[in-house]
Amino acid sequence: MNRIPYDPSGEPNPLRVLSLDLLRRRTSVKWRAHPADVLPLWVAEMDVPLAAPxxxxxxxxxxxxxxxxxxxxxxxxxxxxxxxxxxxxxxxxxxxxxxxxxxxxxxxxxxxxxxxxxxxxxxxxxxxxxxxxxxxxxxxxxxxxxxxxxxxxxxxxxxxxxxxxxxxxxxxxxxxxxxxxxxxxxxxxxxxxxxxxxxxxxxxxxxxxxxxxxxxxxxxxxxxxxxxxxxxxxxxxxxxxxxxxxxxxxxxxxxxxxxxxxxxxxxxxxxxxxxxxxxxxxxxxxxxxGTAWLDALRGGLDDNRRLLADLLAEHLPAVTCRPGEATCLAWLDCRALGLGDDPAEVFLERGRVALSPGTAFGTGGAGHVRLNLAASPEVITEAVRRMAAALG
Known part of the structure; x- marks a missing residue:
């Protein structure tokens, strides 16, 4: 099969456009399920403006x-x-x-x-x-x-x-x-x-x-x-x-x-x-x-995958995350942290970061969390910092 080349050039990274203050004006479930002091990185909504077309x-x-x-x-x-x-x-x-x-x-x-x-x-x-x-x-x-x-x-x-x-x-x-x-x-x-x-x-x-x-x-x-x-x-x-x-x-x-x-x-x-x-x-x-916009987004997600890997290595080295080949999501193995079956509860209560609990994903999910990568690098950096602080 012939495939078009991957080329994210020509469009700004959509994940770097919207401020957190602007995003908090949204009324969808991502931004209304938790109090305003919580960083929401759970449901698969993306922090992006829509493609112009x-x-x-x-x-x-x-x-x-x-x-x-x-x-x-x-x-x-x-x-x-x-x-x-x-x-x-x-x-x-x-x-x-x-x-x-x-x-x-x-x-x-x-x-x-x-x-x-x-x-x-x-x-x-x-x-x-x-x-x-x-x-x-x-x-x-x-x-x-x-x-x-x-x-x-x-x-x-x-x-x-x-x-x-x-x-x-x-x-x-x-x-x-x-x-x-x-x-x-x-x-x-x-x-x-x-x-x-x-x-x-x-x-x-x-x-x-x-x-x-x-x-x-x-x-x-x-x-x-x-x-x-x-x-x-x-x-x-x-x-x-x-x-x-x-x-x-x-x-x-x-x-x-x-x-x-x-x-x-x-x-x-x-x-x-x-x-x-x-x-x-x-x-x-x-x-x-909308394919140019899509490729810019894909480039931004690739950047965030690398960023998350670096942040985890620095702040949460016991957490294992295999880089995903697709989606805007990351699957984190937190079992070595000793937080029980639902680390998401700990990160929410102590760190004010909302993640999807692995227990909801069936067999193999206990001790894991799902993190939404479709956010700005600054939000992801702050989320990992809070998650690490929650262990203190």
Whole structure:
């Protein structure tokens, strides 16, 4: 696959634009869940201004009163163009897509298409906490196939879990997080091909949450699950939400592999009533015209990954952090600090830094925290300083 080169030049680092005072005027959950003296580095909202093409597209729509219901295939066409240029993937067929309200609600709808009540859904913990919440709420059972010590998919464990999942004739699905949240792991083509081979062998349907795909680090290559051999029965959810900080502008795309087109065709019509038309406009503009901004952000995140590593080595050398290959998140192993299963509670109460508790991410999360890197270098520096002071 031909990929465009990584080039963050030409745009200012979006993470260095907004002051902390200005950010505290925001009314989203990141800035309202905790008192004003807390540095919020937990939920995956980014401390950035929106990309100018997104602002223009939304502003123009509002000025025109273009705030009705979504229509057309512009979003899917924009994602297909982005995927071909960015990942060298020309297999995203617009006719095999559907607009859904957001990635997690899209995941729910895809799982409804390929599983029934009581059926198992396999996840790879530690993993995004809503995987557990949404799956259990829709009356499916979560089966864990934990990542290996290297924080990559353990194919032996996965196969054993697939075997248990289909025992007794159950239908089963594998909810794949790619790139992986919270570890930032980018699954290789070889790993994904092995997953697809196991899925075919055991009759497990793969539903891939690929929301973090645009946020790869320099030198890391995202591989769309549907691009690997044997993934024709797979289903994928993609969005511009994480890459361009558009969580409040709801819109995502469900994508079917060639052999899953009939499944996607059974998606109830009313699901397409949930996405925001303005959200579709924003996501389309991001994918079409916001790539320079995205690459500047990726460069800023790379800088912050290096900064965090240096800060931890200086102030918290007992904390282990493997540099992630994607996402705007860092997964910190704090077990050597002796703070118990939930170090996030200690850092919040004693250091006034809000982090995501590792316990929420399932097996393998105890003693860990997730830190959001999408902040200014000054905020990250102050956060680590406070975390170190909390141990005193």
């Amino acid at each position: 997104v602002v223009r597209a939304v502003t123009d729509a509002l000025a025109l009163g273009d705030t009705g219901y979504p229509a057309g295939t512009g979003y899917a066409e924009a994602l297909a163009g982005f995927a071909e240029k960015r990942w060298g993937w020309d297999g995203l067929a617009v006719r095999r897509t559907a607009i859904v309200p957001d990635v997690m609600l899209g995941v729910v709808e895809m799982l409804k298409l390929v599983t029934g009540p009581g059926d198992p859904v396999i996840v790879n913990p530690p993993v995004y906490p809503p995987f557990y919440q949404f799956v259990e709420h829709m009356d499916r059972r979560v089966l864990e196939a934990p990542l290996g010590p290297d924080l990559r998919i353990d194919l032996g464990v996965l196969e054993g879990t697939f075997r248990r999942a289909v025992a007794g004739g159950h239908r089963a699905a594998h909810l794949l997080c790619s790139p992986h949240n919270p570890t930032g792991t980018v699954h290789t083509a070889e790993e994904l091909s092995a997953v697809s081979a196991l899925a075919r062998r055991y009759g497990v349907r793969v539903v891939a949450d690929e929301i973090h795909a645009p946020l790869t680090a320099a030198g890391a290559d995202f591989v769309p699950y549907l691009s690997v051999p044997g993934a024709e029965e797979g289903l994928s959810l993609m969005s511009a939400s994480k890459g361009w900080n558009l969580a409040g502008l709801k819109a995502a795309l469900a994508i079917a592999g060639p052999a899953a087109a009939a499944d996607l065709a059974r998606l109830p019509e009313e699901v397409g009533h949930g996405p925001s038309h303005v959200g579709v406009i924003a996501h389309t503009a991001a994918l079409t015209d």
